[in-house]
Amino acid sequence: MPAPDHYFTADPTGRAVERRVRLRVDDRSVSLRSATGVFSAERVDPGTRVLLRTAPRPPGEGALLDLGCGYGPIACALALRSPRAEVWAVDVNARARELAAANAADLGLNGLHVAAPGEVPDDVRFAAIYSNPPVRVGKAALHDLLWQWRPRLQPAAAAHLVVARHLGSDSLQRWLEEQGWPTTRLGSERGYRVLRVQRAGEDA
Ligand SMILES: C[S@@+](CC[C@H](N)C(=O)[O-])C[C@H]1O[C@@H](n2cnc3c(N)ncnc32)[C@H](O)[C@@H]1O
Numbered sequence: 001m002p003a004p005d006h007y008f009t010a011d012p013t014g015r016a017v018e019r020r021v022r023l024r025v026d027d028r029s030v031s032l033r034s035a036t037g038v039f040s041a042e043r044v045d046p047g048t049r050v051l052l053r054t055a056p057r058p059p060g061e062g063a064l065l066d067l068g069c070g071y072g073p074i075a076c077a078l079a080l081r082s083p084r085a086e087v088w089a090v091d092v093n094a095r096a097r098e099l100a101a102a103n104a105a106d107l108g109l110n111g112l113h114v115a116a117p118g119e120v121p122d123d124v125r126f127a128a129i130y131s132n133p134p135v136r137v138g139k140a141a142l143h144d145l146l147w148q149w150r151p152r153l154q155p156a157a158a159a160h161l162v163v164a165r166h167l168g169s170d171s172l173q174r175w176l177e178e179q180g181w182p183t184t185r186l187g188s189e190r191g192y193r194v195l196r197v198q199r200a201g202e203d204a
Contacts, residue, residue, distance in 0.1 A: 010092050010093060010094055011093075011094050011095070012038070012093065012094075012095050014036060014037055015036075016035040016036060016037055016095055017035060017036045018033055018034070018035045019033070019034045019035060019036075019041050020032070020034070021034050021041075021042070021043050021044055021071075021073075022044070023044050023073050023076065023077065024049075025052070025077045025080045025081065026080075026081070028080065030076065030080070031106075032044075032071060032072065032073060032076065032099075032103045033071060033099050033102050033103055033106070034071040035099060037093075037095050038070050038071050038093060038095055038096040038099060039070040039071075039096070040070065041071075044073050045073075045132060046190055046192065047132050047162045047163070047164060047192045048073050048162065050162055050189045050190060050192040050194060051074065051130065051132060051161075051162035051194055052073075052074065052077050053189075054162075054187035054189065054194040055130060055160035055162075055186060055194055055196070056160070057081055057082075058078045058081055058082045058085060058127075058128055058130065059085065060082050060084055060085065061082070061084050061085055061127070062085060062086070062126070062127030062128075062154070063086045063087075063088060063124050063125065063126050063127060064078050064082065064085050064086070064087045064088070064126060064127060064128050064129070064130065065087075065088045065090065065120075065126045065128075065129045065130070065131075065149070065152070066078060066087065066088070066089045066090065066129075066130055066131065067090055067129055067130075067131040067145070067149055067159075068090070068131055068132065068133055068134050069089035069090060069091045069096065069097075069100050069114070070091060070093075070096045070100070070132075071096055071099035071100055071103060072089050072096075072099065072101075072103045072104065072112075072114070074089075074130050074131070074132065075087050075088075075089035075100060075104070075112055075114075076100075076103055076104065076107060076109060076112070078130060079104065079107075079109040079111055079112040080107070080109070083109075083111065084111070085111060085127070086111050086113065087109070087112045087113065088113050088115060088124065088126075089104070089112060089113065089114045089115070090114075090115050090116070090117050090119075090120060091114075091116070091117075092116065092117060094116075097114045097116065100112075117148075120152075124152065125152060125153070125154045126152055126153050126154060126157060128157055128158060128159070128160070129149065129153060129157075129159035129160065130159075130160050131159065131160070131161050131162075132161075132162050133145065133146075133161055133163065135163055135164070135167045135168060135172075136167070139175075142172070143175065146159075146176070146197075147179075150181070150197075150199060153199040154199070155199060156199075157198075157199055158196050158197060158198045158199070159196070159197040159199075160186070160194060160195070160196055160197075161194070161195045161197060162192050162193070162194050162195075163192065163193055164191055164192050164193075165188075165191050165193060166191065169192070169193035169195065170193070172195070173185065173193070173195055176195070176197050180200060181197050181198060181199070181200055182197070182198045182200050183195055183196065183197045183198070184196045
């Protein structure tokens with residue numbers, strides 16, 4: 001199956017048709033802007049919902065990363081749950097970044113920063129990463145992405161990833177362990193696995 005454009009296009013060219021989707025965060029239901037040209041524009045992705053239900057609550061303080069933020073459902077949930085944290089929402093897709101920034105502004109989430117991958121200051125170290133990663137970019141690109149961001153985790157911190165089983169969650173878990181990164185399956189629901197990947201290794 002060919003990968004949808006939004007995984008590779010930094011600047012989607014088609015007109016942005018704006019949508020609204022609802023995101024449930026604990027006992028709150030919020031409305032988010034999404035649009036054509038970004039991932040899962042019609043509804044909050046089921047994998048994203050599984051991640052938000054299954055992964056541990058974010059640390060209350062420090063920097064948190066939503067890697068591949070799309071229009072920002074994970075980043076907004078992190079910022080709502082940890083209002084004192086500094087949340088970085090990172091994506092290659094410019095339209096996704098605009099939507100994520102608009103959603104943060106609508107919700108008054110002043111600690112949420114939206115950035116292209118190269119815009120996160122080098123000295124930021126994350127207390128946790130939460131991601132519905134872009135698996136459809138292919139294994140090699142996904143592995144490169146994880147190698148790129150792993151050193152940005154604080155030594156005792158972990159990344160929480162949701163990956164569909166049919167898109168290779170189990171082989172990703174094996175690969176993560178082969179890299180020497182202790183990986184636990186936190187849960188499995190509706191065909192999605194939630195993986196907790198600890199930072200470990202000689203430079204940890
Ligand atoms: C599976 S989607 C998840 C989007 C959003 N977090 C959600 O839950 O709806 C993965 C996202 O990763 C982004 N992406 C692809 N390659 C990337 C890269 N190298 N760095 C950061 N983000 C990337 C895509 O543009 C896409 O928005």
